[in-house]
Amino acid sequence: MQPFKLQDVKLTDGMFKKAQNVDLKYILELNPDKLLAPYLIDAGLPLKANRYGNWESSGLDGHIGGHYLSALAMMYASTGNVELKMRLDYMVNELALCQAKNGNGYVGGIPNGKVFWERIHKGDIDGSTFGLNNTWVPIYNIHKLFAGLRDAYEITDNQQAKQVLIGLGDWFIELIKPLSTEQIQHVLDTEHGGINETFADLYIITKDKKYLDAAKKLSHLKLLNPLLEKQDKLTGLHANTQIPKVIGFEKIATLTHNTDWEQASEYFWQNVTQTRSVAFGGNSVREHFNPTNNFKEMLESNQGPETCNSYNMLRLSKALFLDNNDVSYLDYYERTLYNHILSSQHPEKGGFVYFTPIRPNHYRVYSQPETSMWCCVGSGIENHTKYGELIYSHSEKDVFVNLFIPSELNWKEKGLQLIQKNNFPNENSTELELKLTNNQTFSLNIRYPKWAENIQILVNGKAELVKANPSQYINLNRNWKNGDKISVQFSIKTKLEYLPDGSNWAAFVRGPIVLAAKTSTADLKGLFADDSRMGHETRGKLYPINEAYVLVDDSKNYVSKLQPIDNMNFKMDSLLLQPFYQIHDARYQMYFQTFTQKDYENQKEIQKQQEIALLALEAKTVDKINCGEQQPEVDHQYKGEQSNSGYDDEKFWRSTRSYISYQLQNKNKAGKYIEISTLNDIKSENFEIAINGIEVKISSIENRTIKIQIPEEENFQLKITAKNKIPTPRFYQIRILK
Incomplete structure (x- = not known):
């Protein structure tokens, strides 16, 4: 299987063409x-x-x-x-x-x-x-x-x-x-x-x-060796650090015919797409792989899946598809392309999204050309340039139609043009027309998507017998002539897709399209990013999860309660469900908890108390660092020597045999003390803590948490130094509290 060059495929009408044009404007503004x-x-x-x-x-x-x-x-x-x-x-x-x-x-x-x-x-x-x-x-x-x-x-x-x-x-x-x-x-x-x-x-x-x-x-053996043994060691790892390594493993495997490395790459892809990804194709919370059996942190965080991860997962999916000739990779590719990549660019103003939260009633932030230079801007300006890369592919003489995106293929060497027109996903069909310099015998292969039902193929108005299953190709082999027309028609259904952790959180998915609801346009603070280091993170308030919409009924009734407006829009009580890629400049809800009436009554009070405690802590927090996580540490100008970081007990941490330091921000001098939380028992004689170079006394140590009073300054350096090269405790969080 070979890809066509981007020069051979031109987008025509539709949302992908529009997204390409918006990206072009952004690129030229740089x-x-x-x-x-x-x-x-x-x-x-x-x-x-x-x-x-x-x-x-x-x-x-x-x-x-x-x-x-x-x-x-x-x-x-x-x-x-x-x-x-x-x-x-x-x-x-x-x-x-x-x-x-x-x-x-x-x-x-x-x-x-x-x-x-x-x-x-x-x-x-x-x-x-x-x-x-x-x-x-x-x-x-x-x-x-x-x-x-x-x-x-x-x-x-x-x-x-x-x-x-x-x-x-x-x-x-x-x-x-x-x-x-x-x-x-x-x-x-x-x-x-x-x-x-x-x-x-x-x-x-x-x-x-x-x-x-x-x-x-x-090639990094610390990642490769567990993959070779089919061992899942991904939880807690920085997600986008790992994915590009595996793209490299896969390419090297292909060049050297190394089946072990190829299988390791396939194992990684299966693990991430099947056990760590959410409905729109993204993965990670606060940039890291969360436990496969617990998506709770992702549901709570304003730092949901990172767009760079999906950029790289699509690159890996493309490589595996081409090398293995396996259509199933395209099901994930298509899902992620429509729901994450397409949604990650503002459709009118331009600008790229870093985090896409799945937290109910939250929102996304968009970059601006003069202020925002994040990693997801770098991958973002690429994402919308290459929509044509896998709409079609080919073997020596046969053509494969992989995606239903309006476009024109020009295979000059074969004297073949293929024109695809449709209004998918708003309509459940696509039309193909061949332009040939001479009559030719070859196979036109049309992808039978995993989500399609009752698929029907007509050639020049005559129905063809479909001899294929979902996630395969429908092979049409004949002597084709100029002007031949192929019609592809299918039906789709809406289903609830639950998170991989087995919890009661689910999203509505119709065909390959994830549906969501706008819930509010209030308090969209920082919607278009300024030039601050963490401008890519939302600054608006977190709405309590216990106040989010939930589905309460017998499970068999959840989908049937949707009232269709058209093929992709549905009314559900007071909500309008629509394709997620259409939702911008608003808070939204993509995932809903599902309950029977009895379960709902039992759970809502428990959730209310949990949310009150969580939001109360956030409300009195002036600044915080999650130790061992990239963005919080870089944002706080981390420096250190002989330092280690890791992930244990579902927490990231950092320790040192020499020193670590951070710059903290005590905005308006509102904070009165620091809490430093650890995973170990604390032996304070083995390290010292200094603020702006002056050693400070520990006020108290309780429940593996150090408490220190702080000076009335807006910005200061916190430095922790190990004594006699004895490792410090594993610090996992530092908070300035009012």
């Missing part, structure tokens, strides 16, 4: 010189514009530039817009000048990059999940440039991008040459994107085995 500034700074070349703020000026400098190259390449291929190609060629040339100035093949925007990389080259390595020598995910950062240069070459045939990419790859191989296997694996403990995949790509481009050897060497 300034290439601002994105290039971190690279010019590092190379010592004069700036043409100051760099962007936000994440582009706080440690992840340059990462959007790599994504931007990919987005320019893919959007140019999809639309033919010449301004995109001009920008791409300009950026590649500027990066080549930076590389030439550096003189060793290196080009990057990482702050103090030359000093940082020299330490790594010498084997001076101190890192944990996201901090490597107190630098924020530097290999993840440079991986974006690797991928952007690859896409610039492979998609638009920019030969200069190929040369810069090869030079960068050769520099990296020299960088890690002195390191032992153990040292390289220690480096890989810090989030590093899909660096193994891009070295496999360099092997594909050059056929030089040294790049494939590097790809294997840069």
Whole structure:
């Protein structure tokens, strides 16, 4: 199975075409010189514009530039817009000048990059999940440039991008040459994107085995080994750290015919999609994989599934589909494409979503071109450029129709055009028309989706016998002539889909489309993000979960209570259920608890008391850090040495044999004391705590929680130092409380 090039598939009418156009506008609003500034700074070349703020000026400098190259390449291929190609060629040339100035093949925007990389080259390595020598995910950062240069070459045939990419790859191989296997694996403990995949790509481009050897060497064994044994060790891991590694495992497996690595990749995909994903295809809470048997934290959090995760899960799904010729991967791909990716961009104003909460009566935040430089902006500008990548695929002479998206396929080598028109999912059909230069015999294969019922195929108005099952292809083999028309008609039904943990929370799904209800437009604080470090997180109040809508009846009646308005809109008492991708600028409810009348009466008072306690604690919290989690720690300028982090007892933690420190924000000086919670018994003689460099006394220790009075200052540094290299307790949360 082979994909068509993006140049071969053009979107026509419909919501995907509209989303592509909105993304194009956002891409053109970004300034290439601002994105290039971190690279010019590092190379010592004069700036043409100051760099962007936000994440582009706080440690992840340059990462959007790599994504931007990919987005320019893919959007140019999809639309033919010449301004995109001009920008791409300009950026590649500027990066080549930076590389030439550096003189060793290196080009990057990482702050103090030359000093940082020299330490790594010498084997001076101190890192944990996201901090490597107190630098924020530097290999993840440079991986974006690797991928952007690859896409610039492979998609638009920019030969200069190929040369810069090869030079960068050769520099990296020299960088890690002195390191032992153990040292390289220690480096890989810090989030590093899909660096193994891009070295496999360099092997594909050059056929030089040294790049494939590097790809294997840069594969993280701490993740790979459990997958090889079919062991689920994913709970608590930072989700988007893992997915790109597996994309690399899969590519290396294909290149080396390694069935063990291929099966490990398939096992990971099955685990994530079947036991860790919610109805719209996303996964993770506060960026981490939650326990498969407990989605409670995801239901409570305002930091639901991260869009970057779905971006990468679709890349993995595409690779597995093409390599295994297995249609079932497309069921997940389609579900996630419609419900998460399409919904993650504002349909009029543009802007990309980081977190999509499933907490009832909550909402999402959208980026803005001048203020927001998050990871999900980088993947976001790519997401909507490449909708054409899997609508169709092909073998040597046969065509496969995978998705029902209005589009035109032009297979020039075969003198074949395929025009698809529909109003799906608002109507349960799609129409295909063939334009051929000559009559041809081949198979036209139409995907039979898992969700479709009573599917019917008509060729030139005549019904065909369907000899296929759901998640297979319907094979139409004949001598086709110019103007032949194929009609695909099916029926769909609405079902309740429960969370994988076996709880009583469920979402309405109609065909591949997740339905949800707008519940309010009140208190959408920060709906369009400012330039603050955590601008991607909602700031509006959390509405009590016990006040959310619930379904109370016998289970057989839940779906039957929906009153259809049209194919995709339903009335349910006072609510309007509609496709989730249509809901924007509002609070919403996607998941509903289901009860019998008796169970509801028993549970509502218990839930009410739980919510009162939870919201009361949040109300008196001025600032908090979940230790060991990437975003809260980076937001609080974490620094440390000889520090470890992990996940135990359903909590993230951090400890140290040297020191850890954070900058805390005591807004309006409202906080009076700090609570530091641990997973261990506390031996205070083994560590000391300082605020702004002055040691402070512990007021009390109770229930593994340290209490400290704080000075009347708006911002201060909290530093915890181990004594005599004795490990500190595992700290899991720090709160400033009123």
